Amino acid sequence: MSEGLSDDDPGIRLLARAAASVDPRRALLVCSGDLPGVGGEATRIVLDVRERHGARARTIGITDVGALAELRDMEVAAVWPRAHLGKDFSLECLARGALALTEGGRLLCAARKHKGADSLADVMVELLGNVETIERDRGYRLMQSVHEGRVDPDAAARRIDVRYEIRDHALGDLVLQSAPGVFSRRELDAGTRALIEHVGALAQERGLVPASVIDLCAGVGPLALWAARRWPGARVWAIESNLRAVDLARFNARAAGLDERVRFESADGMPAGPSADSWHRPGELALVNPPTHADRDTLGALVVGLRPWMAPGAPVFLVVSRAGVSTEALRASGATVVAHNTSGYAILEARWDG
Ligand SMILES: C[S@@+](CC[C@H](N)C(=O)[O-])C[C@H]1O[C@@H](n2cnc3c(N)ncnc32)[C@H](O)[C@@H]1O
Numbered sequence: 340m341s342e343g344l345s346d347d348d349p350g351i352r353l354l355a356r357a358a359a360s361v362d363p364r365r366a367l368l369v370c371s372g373d374l375p376g377v378g379g380e381a382t383r384i385v386l387d388v389r390e391r392h393g394a395r396a397r398t399i400g401i402t403d404v405g406a407l408a409e410l411r412d413m414e415v416a417a418v419w420p421r422a423h424l425g426k427d428f429s430l431e432c433l434a435r436g437a438l439a440l441t442e443g444g445r446l447l448c449a450a451r452k453h454k455g456a457d458s459l460a461d462v463m464v465e466l467l468g469n470v471e472t473i474e475r476d477r478g479y480r481l482m483q484s485v486h487e488g489r490v491d492p493d494a495a496a497r498r499i500d501v502r503y504e505i506r507d508h509a510l511g512d513l514v515l516q517s518a519p520g521v522f523s524r525r526e527l528d529a530g531t532r533a534l535i536e537h538v539g540a541l542a543q544e545r546g547l548v549p550a551s552v553i554d555l556c557a558g559v560g561p562l563a564l565w566a567a568r569r570w571p572g573a574r575v576w577a578i579e580s581n582l583r584a585v586d587l588a589r590f591n592a593r594a595a596g597l598d599e600r601v602r603f604e605s606a607d608g609m610p611a612g613p614s615a616d617s618w619h620r621p622g623e624l625a626l627v628n629p630p631t632h633a634d635r636d637t638l639g640a641l642v643v644g645l646r647p648w649m650a651p652g653a654p655v656f657l658v659v660s661r662a663g664v665s666t667e668a669l670r671a672s673g674a675t676v677v678a679h680n681t682s683g684y685a686i687l688e689a690r691w692d693g
Contacts, residue, residue, distance in 0.1 A: 350449035351375070353474055353481040354417045357447050361415045367439050368396060369432040370520075371419035382410065384435060386424070386520050388580045389607050401520070402586045410439040418448040423632065426455055427501055428519035430462050434498035437466040440486040451478045465494040505559070509535045511568060515559050515591045521584040522558045522630075531561050531628050533684040534658040538626065539569065549573055549623035549653075555645060556580075557603060560588035562626040567597045575601040576618045578609060609644035621650040627657040629665070639668030646672055646691050657687045 345351065355374040358366050363378035370386050373395045383396040384407070391398050399406045416436030420429035429448075436446050446463060450456040460482050463470040467484040468491075474481040505515040507527035517524040523531070541547065550573055554563035557577035567575045579585050585605040592598040602618045610619065625645055629638055642665050645655055655674075659665045662685035666676050674689040 349476040350451070350479040350481075351419065353449045353476055353479055354419060354447055357445075357473070357481060357483070358415050358417050363396075365412060365414040365441075365444075367410060367413040367416040367436060369416055369418045369436045370401070370421075370424075370428075371417050371432075374417060382413075384432075386428075386581060386583060388582060388605050392607070400582045402582045407435065410435075412441040412444075413439045414441060414444045416440055416444070416446050418446070420448065420450050420454065420459065422454060424520050425524065426458070427498075427524075429455075429459060430498045431501065431519050433459065433462055434466060434495040437463075437484070437486070437490045438495050440490070442486050442488055444486045446484040446486070448482045449479050450482070452480070453478075456480050456482065462494075462498065466490055466498075505561070507532060510561060510565060513561075513564055513568065513591075513595055515561060515564070516587050516594070517559050518583060518587060521581055521587065524559075527561060528628065530658040530660070530684050531558075533681055534562065534626060534628060534656060534686060535565050537658075537679065537681050537686050538624075538656050542569070547624065547654075551576070551620050551623050551650075553609075553622035553625040553645065553648060554578070555609060555625060555627045555641070556629050557588055558584050558628070560591045560601070560603065562628065563588070563601050563603070564591060564595055564597055566624070566626060567592075567601045568595070573600065574618070574620075576620070576622070577601065577603045578606050579603060580605065580607050608641050609648055611644075612647075619648070621653070622648055622655075623650050623653045625649060625653070625655040627655060629657060629659065631660050635664050638664055639671075642689075643668050643672040646674070649691055651693045652690050655687075655689045657689065658684050659687060660685070662687060 359376040363380040366381040368383040379395040381396040383398050385398045418432045460470045463484040470484045472480045473483045503517040509532045552566045552575045554577035557579040563575045563577040588603040592601045669676050669689045676689045679686045
């Protein structure tokens with residue numbers, strides 16, 4: 340996942356220069372992508388399975404608690420805040436970086452003033468007791484805190500143990516746990532709500548009772564778990580690339596007593612080919628709230644990836660902000676597509692007849 344990462348970005352260059360002199364085995368990149376000039380023996384914490392594609396550094400998933408706890412003795416920990424993941428996630432990254440440092444090690448963060456550099460600096464002080472700006476370039480500041488013998492464990496825990504609860508009338512009595520770094524972490528997305536309401540009403544009207552449902556791009560599981568509740572005889576197979584979202588979705592399924600009928604899998608889109616896994620069976624219904632910011636080709640490939648996994652004629656419902664891109668890709672793959680406009684959202688109903 341390269342969203343927000345570019346080697347030409349002045350902020351990335353500032354971080355890269357500051358980290359390049361360190362033995363890469365003692366450099367930690369906290370959800371920051373590979374940094375130019377920082378060797379392949381560095382360690383990267385990743386949030387999303389897609390960040391593993393082509394990664395130079397050794398990657399550790401953010402949900403791998405054991406491996407994260409082993410991270411220590413780092414001389415440098417670099418944090419590259421990405422606005423679309425939320426400030427709470429950047430603060431967590433700072434805390435994880437600080438905890439991994441050896442005494443004398445440096446926590447680095449490059450940010451712009453109007454992107455919250457001041458509040459990031461405040462949290463660096465909370466964690467390590469000091470911060471200074473060591474370089475500037477075109478509006479970016481490279482901020483550094485030095486490990487002077489102590490990381491404040493309470494300050495770190497406050498940033499790492501953040502959890503939210505999502506409740507919404509569209510979800511009935513389902514309560515979803517959520518956390519920094521996942522989509523719509525504090526509340527049910529309005530598009531997801533529109534999709535649930537639309538499909539719920541249509542299913543009633545048509546007497547739709549699917550035995551197998553697919554949720555592509557599942558997040559922390561609202562659509563998958565709603566579907567499992569709505570159709571008590573259905574098995575639901577859900578795919579999501581964000582490792583933390585998958586972890587939370589599994590937790591949410593267990594908490595709702597639905598884990599025997601719902602399978603959350605961390606993957607980059609649908610599997611390409613046939614599979615012996617008994618959960619990988621043709622969907623009689625699919626629900627999709629795809630990523631809003633994906634580029635045209637990525638979005639097209641993602642939604643068309645459902646094709647081999649749908650039973651002939653089975654409906655795929657997508658709630659989309661750019662109806663044109665998805666419709667074009669689906670039609671080019673032979674699907675018939677009908678658009679419904681509801682509550683300010685475009686909901687597409689697509690099907691492949693064979
Ligand atoms: C708009 S959100 C919807 C999440 C959830 N379905 C909901 O309604 O709250 C899109 C989700 O797609 C995930 N995603 C993006 N690209 C993906 C990919 N290639 N494969 C699987 N999931 C992906 C994102 O991590 C994000 O959680």
